[in-house]
Amino acid sequence: MGQPWYESISDEMAAVDEAMAKALQSNEPKLKEMCEYMVATGGKKIRPAVCILSHLACGGARNKREVINVGAAFEIIHSATLIHDDINDQGELRRGRKALYRQYSISRSIITGDFMFAMGFRLLGRSSSAIVDFVVEASAAMGESEFIQKDFEHTPRVTEADYIEIIRGKTAMPIVAAAKSGAYLSGADHDTIEAIGDYALDVGLAFQIIDDTLDIVGDTEKTGKRIGVDLIEGKPTLPVIYAMRHPVYGDRIRSVFSRDGTSQDDVEEVIGLMKKTDAVERCREKAYGYADRAISYLSVLEDSVYKDALVDLANYVVRRDR
């Protein structure tokens, strides 16, 4: 990966890859192939990294099998979610390759997602019930926020507060669960686990805000996703919410956002207009604010290379272009 926060845990992250491959074995060749397609597409693996770094930064032992399995479980469950998300959003590209359902079929992809959920829960089920609870709380929040997001599709009245509620459940809660699980497995006390959870919540919010700016100003070569897809689907994102309030271009942006079935020309026009506003810059400022607050929560931890890595991770999340 080459990220600074990655170096201190490169052994553990390699072990996560192995644990994922092992957990996704199947006698059915096509099912195995589809799982491998998802795992091979890589991704940033933020969830296992946060899980393992939180564990080590709270004084946990290195290369502990349980933490590695839990980290792998988070990534497997996350991948399962992405499979179903891409079907729901008619996504074309994922991590620079065709979305699974486009490479294979919708029905096989739904089943593969379910299989990966089950295999992820299997890895978790061998851990304590506290960890299962962290994950399930996150899964409930994810499902609920996907519903809230749907309620606000193509709906210009969506507010920044609505948006934060959506991305809190959709993106931040699974990262919180990963962080708390890692801290819990180190034997950290309640206050430390909560502080690590607060860190992860803000990292998650910052991550998603930057993700949403990359839908406007990203480079497909780097992000592995097409530009403007959130806009086409009428997904409420923070840059769009800000831009819809612009005194000059707001009317036109609202009008396109409201419409179901936006053309490629409209999308390009709106992206052009949005770039003339300060929407993306304001989003970045917001994300920097969350990243800074995330880092402040780490003050409860003793200094270590892993604490430094958590700081690096928060900074990476807001400065990335992919």
Next chain:
Amino acid sequence: MGQPWYESISDEMAAVDEAMAKALQSNEPKLKEMCEYMVATGGKKIRPAVCILSHLACGGARNKREVINVGAAFEIIHSATLIHDDINDQGELRRGRKALYRQYSISRSIITGDFMFAMGFRLLGRSSSAIVDFVVEASAAMGESEFIQKDFEHTPRVTEADYIEIIRGKTAMPIVAAAKSGAYLSGADHDTIEAIGDYALDVGLAFQIIDDTLDIVGDTEKTGKRIGVDLIEGKPTLPVIYAMRHPVYGDRIRSVFSRDGTSQDDVEEVIGLMKKTDAVERCREKAYGYADRAISYLSVLEDSVYKDALVDLANYVVRRDR
């Protein structure tokens, strides 16, 4: 339900309904409504019944909270599977009502299924890891057999052995997991748990064979499903496998089964031809055989009202018309 096997555990089955409703609470009104839609449509609740009866027949205590939660978890996970199955198979009716994705939308239904999976695993995660392993083994088998089934769609060379392999994973394994979980929670020894598992495997096979005959000779008013849908989708079912070997009508049945995009007229014609063969009767004989063998495995158990109910359940499964 009014089934004889139901009476001895009516308290526990009512508690299962309550546990399901409690497990599927959500702050998101639409998500809650969609879960309730699935739960309210009832169903035969074979999995929780087998779980609880196996538990009691092996000497377990009545109204034990853990068994009820595990039974509820099996039914929730089963319902989640049905939601996704109906999307995959473009099913119209489920338990006499519109399939969830037709009443709401595909994307919301995929999310609801995922939410129900997570809530089901939550209930299981509070049990021992042995039970999680039973369930996960079943989930893996389900996913794999769905893939094998797809490989044989519209493929007349499918054999009875292929079919048994498919329904073993798709239908029987989750019932085995429910039965073994119930027995395990009673503290039964390994041999008894395996015998209960063997019982459940044959009950599951018998159940699915009868289900597949009802696609040909069932009454929509009773089954809550349209007739001939498996045929339209080219799903390999035992009555079709038998009928395709018929010396006179086999050619025509194979030709329609091979075709993607069968018309309603073709389906009605083929159902008419199949009724002229002994395919359905042979399937019933086969199912009776499995039910008898299932009952024979129960000889390891001491006599009790619950053992009698397991016998009744095996007999019900092959004699039902709904």
